[in-house]
Amino acid sequence: MKIGELARQSGLTAHTIRYYERIGLLPRADRDHARRRDYDASILTWIEFLGRLKATGMPIRDMLRYAELRAGGAATEPERRRLLERHREAVRARVATLQDCLLVLDGKIAGYAGSSERTNDDDAINPRPIHDDERHAVQRQQRSGSPVARPARAR
Amino acid sequence: MKIGELARQSGLTAHTIRYYERIGLLPRADRDHARRRDYDASILTWIEFLGRLKATGMPIRDMLRYAELRAGGAATEPERRRLLERHREAVRARVATLQDCLLVLDGKIAGYAGSSERTNDDDAINPRPIHDDERHAVQRQQRSGSPVARPARAR
DNA sequence: GCTTGACTTAGAGCGCGCTCGAACCCTTAG
DNA sequence: CTAAGGGTTCGAGCGCGCTCTAAGTCAAGC
Numbered sequence: 001m002k003i004g005e006l007a008r009q010s011g012l013t014a015h016t017i018r019y020y021e022r023i024g025l026l027p028r029a030d031r032d033h034a035r036r037r038d039y040d041a042s043i044l045t046w047i048e049f050l051g052r053l054k055a056t057g058m059p060i061r062d063m064l065r066y067a068e069l070r071a072g073g074a075a076t077e078p079e080r081r082r083l084l085e086r087h088r089e090a091v092r093a094r095v096a097t098l099q100d101c102l103l104v105l106d107g108k109i110a111g112y113a114g115s116s117e118r119t120n121d122d123d124a125i126n127p128r129p130i131h132d133d134e135r136h137a138v139q140r141q142q143r144s145g146s147p148v149a150r151p152a153r154a155r
Numbered sequence: 156m157k158i159g160e161l162a163r164q165s166g167l168t169a170h171t172i173r174y175y176e177r178i179g180l181l182p183r184a185d186r187d188h189a190r191r192r193d194y195d196a197s198i199l200t201w202i203e204f205l206g207r208l209k210a211t212g213m214p215i216r217d218m219l220r221y222a223e224l225r226a227g228g229a230a231t232e233p234e235r236r237r238l239l240e241r242h243r244e245a246v247r248a249r250v251a252t253l254q255d256c257l258l259v260l261d262g263k264i265a266g267y268a269g270s271s272e273r274t275n276d277d278d279a280i281n282p283r284p285i286h287d288d289e290r291h292a293v294q295r296q297q298r299s300g301s302p303v304a305r306p307a308r309a310r
Numbered sequence: 311g312c313t314t315g316a317c318t319t320a321g322a323g324c325g326c327g328c329t330c331g332a333a334c335c336c337t338t339a340g
Numbered sequence: 341c342t343a344a345g346g347g348t349t350c351g352a353g354c355g356c357g358c359t360c361t362a363a364g365t366c367a368a369g370c
Contacts, residue, residue: 003317084267098253104278127315189347190348191336216326
């Protein structure tokens, strides 16, 4: 299978596939006699799993870690498991946050009743810690040692 | 309330608060005699709501739209409502996706049984459309006309 | 033989949402 | 009077995850 075909089947662009190979998320592809990438269909399974990790907000560096462990063979399975378990917890937490926010949205929408009854705005329902951007929530939970230590802001 | 105090109470940094004001997410703050921002506690309610929108993945440009509508008075309420309703749907869809992915994770983790029983890898459970990165899912649903038309790639 | 078009590489550029630095201003405590 | 410590503006820089350009190679169809 050529890269174009894989792109079609995976939903990634050829550019992205090459990028993933470059950074190590995908194994270096076999080449045909003309040095073009020639894929086995089995790669789709891996790409699909990567898609799940991405869809759940795992940063590339963590997917990379998982990919490396995978390449390291069966001995790394316990660690891979731990990695996924930690990630699962992060995702669960995120789902909880989203559901919490949905309640707020519901309340707010109800405030804009029927076609317009109340003028009330700004009502905060269900207060809870905010500004914990979910895009980074996973990282924060999973990253242990950052390369350049961040100032550990109070927040 | 000075910006530092607001930062402490809201969980944002002073830098971010100024940035939000600059782009229009926060109304221009009143200044004291020394031209320093002086906030009323009521701003916290708005920041908290913005936090909810952010936590649910709404891009800043949409929050901005909402903020503009809000400034436009009661006449804009129906549109504000529609905006929130659309967003709510996007969030619900995201929750569904995450839950779907959680099932896959559960299966994968179960595959790395007890402390190590199977060597099985790569098992794709519960296949479904992937590579629909949630970070952008909301935008795609909500954006109507993009400034520079994107090539509308097949994907 | 020539065109078409999918492929190759290296590397630059982009959109997002901050985040920070520089240089300066003002107030307050000692 | 001085120094600390918060505030101000403007604009540059960053981390992420792509996304695209340029210049070239190769193979198949007419």
